[in-house]
Amino acid sequence: MRRRKTFAVHAFIRVLSITAFIAVLSFIFTLFALVFVKSRGHLNIHFLTDSPKGFPLGSEGGIFPAIMGSIGFTWVACVFSTFLSFMTAVYLQFYCSNGKYKQLMRVVIGMLAGIPSIILGLFGYSFLVVRLGFGISILSGGLVLGLMVFPYMTIRFERIFTAIADRYEAGSYAMGVNTVYYILHVVLPLAWRDMVSTMSFVSGMAMGASAPLLLTGAVFYAKAPKSLLSPAMALPLHLYHLLSESISLENAFASAAVLLLILILLNVLTWLFGYYGDEKWMS
Amino acid sequence: MKKYDDLNKFVKHLSRFVSFFVFLILSFIVLYVLIESVPFIRSEFSRSFVSLSWRPLSTPPSFGILPMLLGTLYVAIFASLIAFPVAVGCAGAISSCFTGKTKHMLLGLIDMLAGIPSVVYGLLGFYILVKPLEKTALMATGESILAAIITLALMIVPYMVSAFAKAFERTNENYQMSAKALGVSQWYSLTHLSLAHCKLDLLSGFLVALSKALGETMAVMMVIGNSPLLPKLLGKGITISSLIALEMGSAKLGSLHYHALYTAGMLLLVLLLSINGLVRLIERRAKK
Numbered sequence: 001m002r003r004r005k006t007f008a009v010h011a012f013i014r015v016l017s018i019t020a021f022i023a024v025l026s027f028i029f030t031l032f033a034l035v036f037v038k039s040r041g042h043l044n045i046h047f048l049t050d051s052p053k054g055f056p057l058g059s060e061g062g063i064f065p066a067i068m069g070s071i072g073f074t075w076v077a078c079v080f081s082t083f084l085s086f087m088t089a090v091y092l093q094f095y096c097s098n099g100k101y102k103q104l105m106r107v108v109i110g111m112l113a114g115i116p117s118i119i120l121g122l123f124g125y126s127f128l129v130v131r132l133g134f135g136i137s138i139l140s141g142g143l144v145l146g147l148m149v150f151p152y153m154t155i156r157f158e159r160i161f162t163a164i165a166d167r168y169e170a171g172s173y174a175m176g177v178n179t180v181y182y183i184l185h186v187v188l189p190l191a192w193r194d195m196v197s198t199m200s201f202v203s204g205m206a207m208g209a210s211a212p213l214l215l216t217g218a219v220f221y222a223k224a225p226k227s228l229l230s231p232a233m234a235l236p237l238h239l240y241h242l243l244s245e246s247i248s249l250e251n252a253f254a255s256a257a258v259l260l261l262i263l264i265l266l267n268v269l270t271w272l273f274g275y276y277g278d279e280k281w282m283s
Numbered sequence: 284m285k286k287y288d289d290l291n292k293f294v295k296h297l298s299r300f301v302s303f304f305v306f307l308i309l310s311f312i313v314l315y316v317l318i319e320s321v322p323f324i325r326s327e328f329s330r331s332f333v334s335l336s337w338r339p340l341s342t343p344p345s346f347g348i349l350p351m352l353l354g355t356l357y358v359a360i361f362a363s364l365i366a367f368p369v370a371v372g373c374a375g376a377i378s379s380c381f382t383g384k385t386k387h388m389l390l391g392l393i394d395m396l397a398g399i400p401s402v403v404y405g406l407l408g409f410y411i412l413v414k415p416l417e418k419t420a421l422m423a424t425g426e427s428i429l430a431a432i433i434t435l436a437l438m439i440v441p442y443m444v445s446a447f448a449k450a451f452e453r454t455n456e457n458y459q460m461s462a463k464a465l466g467v468s469q470w471y472s473l474t475h476l477s478l479a480h481c482k483l484d485l486l487s488g489f490l491v492a493l494s495k496a497l498g499e500t501m502a503v504m505m506v507i508g509n510s511p512l513l514p515k516l517l518g519k520g521i522t523i524s525s526l527i528a529l530e531m532g533s534a535k536l537g538s539l540h541y542h543a544l545y546t547a548g549m550l551l552l553v554l555l556l557s558i559n560g561l562v563r564l565i566e567r568r569a570k571k
Contacts, residue, residue: 006475013375013474020372021380024440028396031407038410087301095295096302105302107563108309114559115312115552116498118524122531122548123312126319130536147308180291201398208400211500214528236402236501243406243505256403267395 039254059248063255068224069232070207076142077206081150089157094179113151120144121212139228141217145206153202160194197273204266210236235259320549323542337511339540346543350511354520359496362435370443378451379469397441405505408434413506421517426508428520434506439492446488450481483569487562494558500524523551
């Protein structure tokens, strides 16, 4: 009896696994196939280089300002969060000797990762846009996105630094160099590839995020941004407007295809540059 | 070496300051949300918060959050429950059928799936769920809680898969040698070793995905219909995050409506941070 039950569980899990695996793979395939097939006729060079046109706006023309706007937001987010994350990870990994403080920072980073992006957007709207007077702009949107990606970036940086420290730290300190020499001449030459990989991973995240930008940075229509304080369009929100106001389903699919292409590109970069960060999976 | 000593001191203090600044930012965000919701809580209409009608602009206004709260919980919990078995199965298949480069590539693919923007999922949900549902006689419009649940489930599967696959991988590393030496097949060790050993990891992965689902805005907003009704599987609904996203732009600064939206945000934040704390407790337990 017992044996039969054991076998039943065993068989059930086996069937479940194989079915689920096939389902997930076919979902991935369907997703990409659907988006690219539906956008086939609309995705061309004019779509990438034109401004939205037609009536209602967006039913014809392209998405050039949205692409430029998204790049702007992502750039600000990346610069802001790289600075914060690098400094935090350096402090926690190389300087901090207080275990309690390290523990506290882990909790803080975890909590930041747990704050939903819409709440960050809400905070950005009231504080950055209104209170500090940055207005609806690339700067406010980018800062909020930077806060959103900061925890993921810090965790990855720390993992990279730990992997390097495991191999080289004792040797370096045995040679009598101080910490900053070790960082500049041992860690950075080894870690820069992984740091670039992390940055492109995080850019992909920031590029696709829309909820935080809804209140802080993105507008329905704007020209390609000229300065940090000008409002801009963002690609994911352009897609959202095209769909929710039923302007053009075809152009929405074409925008989704552009987003996916950018994402694939950033993923390839992440994969090309990554080494220490995901060494574990290679073994 | 004098140069490096000075630089060392500088970097040390700068990095300490920055890490402390991060701590300040977090406390500031949480405090800010709390403080902005105080005027609403102290106003005479705070009683109406636990009611069913959300009419912020009528006189007297009524700010019933229950439809949004229930909608959020309904959608997120059901989506996670649907996603859970699929993710366990998929992670199990990846960890026991594949090795080396292929496994690495598959996990990369899953991570990429997790990185796909939520608006794309929303678009997909709109196209493959809302449109066909419109044609059935079950409901007036296709935008419904059902569509939101399925879209959200598709969205959180990859998060769960990568969390579970990591847990299975750890178990494999520790016990695979002994299991192989005893002549146990991969599948047997998945059912009776990995699954049994990773119960706590499965729970924490489930909760992390649940918190992602609770906080998700765009994909849900595009398919749920956004009307403040009590959630029914085939009816329209609304979630807290889509309420904030839709109404914050039009709420007058400093008005009760504005502060009420902040209170709704605080509710969501408290919910998510407590789930976060729970996950931390479970993970600490799992390490022991």
